[in-house]
Amino acid sequence: MSNVVRFGLTPKMKPVSPKRSAVVAALDVGTSKIVCMIAKLQPQAPQDVLRRRSHGVRVLGFAHTAASGMKGGTVIDLAEAEAMVRTAIDIAENAAHVQLESVVVALSGGRLGSERFIANVDLTGGAVTDGEIARVLAAASRHSVRDGRAVLHSLPIGYSLDAASGIREPRGMLGHKFGVDMHMVTADVATVRNLMLTVERSHLNIEAMVASPYMAGLSVLADDEADLGAAVIDLGAGTTTAAVFSQGRFVHADGFALGGHHVTMDLARGLNTRIADAERIKAIYGSVLSGGSDERDMITVPPFGDDEREPPQFVSRAALTRIIKPRVEEILEMVRDRLAASPFAAEPRGRVVLTGGASQLTGIADLASRILKRPVRIGRPLGLSGLPESAKGPAFAVAAGLLVYPQAAHLEHFEPRRTRHLMTGNGGYMARVGRWLRESF
Numbered sequence: 047m048s049n050v051v052r053f054g055l056t057p058k059m060k061p062v063s064p065k066r067s068a069v070v071a072a073l074d075v076g077t078s079k080i081v082c083m084i085a086k087l088q089p090q091a092p093q094d095v096l097r098r099r100s101h102g103v104r105v106l107g108f109a110h111t112a113a114s115g116m117k118g119g120t121v122i123d124l125a126e127a128e129a130m131v132r133t134a135i136d137i138a139e140n141a142a143h144v145q146l147e148s149v150v151v152a153l154s155g156g157r158l159g160s161e162r163f164i165a166n167v168d169l170t171g172g173a174v175t176d177g178e179i180a181r182v183l184a185a186a187s188r189h190s191v192r193d194g195r196a197v198l199h200s201l202p203i204g205y206s207l208d209a210a211s212g213i214r215e216p217r218g219m220l221g222h223k224f225g226v227d228m229h230m231v232t233a234d235v236a237t238v239r240n241l242m243l244t245v246e247r248s249h250l251n252i253e254a255m256v257a258s259p260y261m262a263g264l265s266v267l268a269d270d271e272a273d274l275g276a277a278v279i280d281l282g283a284g285t286t287t288a289a290v291f292s293q294g295r296f297v298h299a300d301g302f303a304l305g306g307h308h309v310t311m312d313l314a315r316g317l318n319t320r321i322a323d324a325e326r327i328k329a330i331y332g333s334v335l336s337g338g339s340d341e342r343d344m345i346t347v348p349p350f351g352d353d354e355r356e357p358p359q360f361v362s363r364a365a366l367t368r369i370i371k372p373r374v375e376e377i378l379e380m381v382r383d384r385l386a387a388s389p390f391a392a393e394p395r396g397r398v399v400l401t402g403g404a405s406q407l408t409g410i411a412d413l414a415s416r417i418l419k420r421p422v423r424i425g426r427p428l429g430l431s432g433l434p435e436s437a438k439g440p441a442f443a444v445a446a447g448l449l450v451y452p453q454a455a456h457l458e459h460f461e462p463r464r465t466r467h468l469m470t471g472n473g474g475y476m477a478r479v480g481r482w483l484r485e486s487f
């Protein structure tokens with residue numbers, strides 16, 4: 047195959063050493079909001095619920111601003127998006143008293159998706175050595191992803207020896223055919239490029255660009271949940287994205303461009319009111335619980351125009367629910383169908399954890415549980431100190447996860463030197479972004 051993105055278009059992060067502290071910065075450029083968090087990572091003893099975390103995360107600076115120039119997780123107005131990113135960075139830098147050089151960036155748009163494949167080599171000496179592991183991983187990195195897609199993650203999730211699969215630690219084991227089961231997460235190149243460009247124009251280097259739902263999982267899942275099987279669904283404004291975890295590993299990602307903003311637009315149309323008023327009404331009264339005495343519980347809806355003679359309308363809360371619920375059902379049914387075609391289908395005991403701003407809709411966990419036929423809870427960032435009260439909710443799960451990611455970056459495998467010679471479907475681009483590309487090891 048020619049003209050393919052190989053080995054990862056996006057820069058790869060140098061993992062943080064388990065013995066060192068580090069300062070990291072997270073940038074979540076969402077469809078409705080931008081979050082920038084700066085934190086200090088400090089080595090810590092293993093914790094009960096979060097055994098895999100080698101570091102504690104202490105937030106030093108935080109910024110949360112409204113986004114513009116974004117649609118469905120994709121930049122649609124570069125100048126606007128850039129101005130918003132700069133504002134968020136400035137606020138966080140001032141709060142933390144640091145000057146940032148680089149950030150870890152989350153991506154929710156670009157139709158996130160997964161590719162799974164197995165790469166094999168013949169064992170020359172009969173037993174698995176470090177050299178054989180390097181050889182099978184090198185074979186895996188020769189895998190070419192679909193045209194027009196960029197690689198965000200490249201994770202070995204298990205090894206196989208002849209007919210035995212799911213081997214965690216193959217060193218010293220015997221066999222003939224040695225394989226590695228790989229999970230690659232990809233996104234549309236154009237979406238990736240333009241988000242990178244937006245951040246670069248704000249004079250920041252990108253440490254890594256990573257999938258939003260994976261980050262949400264890193265911040266909200268207890269280790270046991272990831273071990274027992276879990277799907278994290280991030281319900282954003284313009285996107286809904288999913289990450290599946292199995293036996294503690296991130297094994298699948300998915301995403302589509304529908305979210306809370308579509309609910310708001312339905313309300314604005316249905317109530318004949320402004321988008322900003324629909325947004326406010328949704329956040330205060332929005333619910334997907336039908337029934338009860340809501341038919342008599344009336345709320346005031348401001349008129350569309352600014353003509354003061356135009357009287358406000360009154361609608362019942364039940365009527366609001368009748369507008370909101372079908373769209374939320376549509377989104378959750380899409381999630382159900384996508385999960386049914388994912389490795390989550392093989393996790394009958396797996397739970398679902400909802401994150402993202404739209405997970406705050408009253409009654410959504412019950413509705414999701416009915417549609418997905420799984421136990422559902424709402425997830426909030428775990429194990430971070432110094433988070434302001436306003437940032438402890440599910441809408442900040444992705445940004446918080448970006449601060450945890452440096453501890454998980456060592457799980458990724460990219461061939462070290464080849465990243466300098468990336469090819470994309472758009473020759474020449476890599477020359478320009480070359481300065482972002484750093485060797486992983």
Ligand SMILES: Nc1ncnc2c1ncn2[C@@H]1O[C@H](COP(=O)(O)OP(=O)(O)OP(=O)(O)O)[C@@H](O)[C@H]1O
Binds near residue numbers: 285286310401402406
């Ligand atoms: N209290 C609430 N009740 C219902 N919906 C809410 C509430 N608060 C926020 N939302 C909705 O959450 C959505 C924003 O979620 P979030 O901040 O996770 O999105 P984003 O990160 O900007 O977008 P995306 O991830 O899709 O790019 C908006 O549609 C907003 O209306």
Ligand SMILES: [Mg+2]
Binds near residue numbers: 282283444
């Ligand atoms: Mg988001």
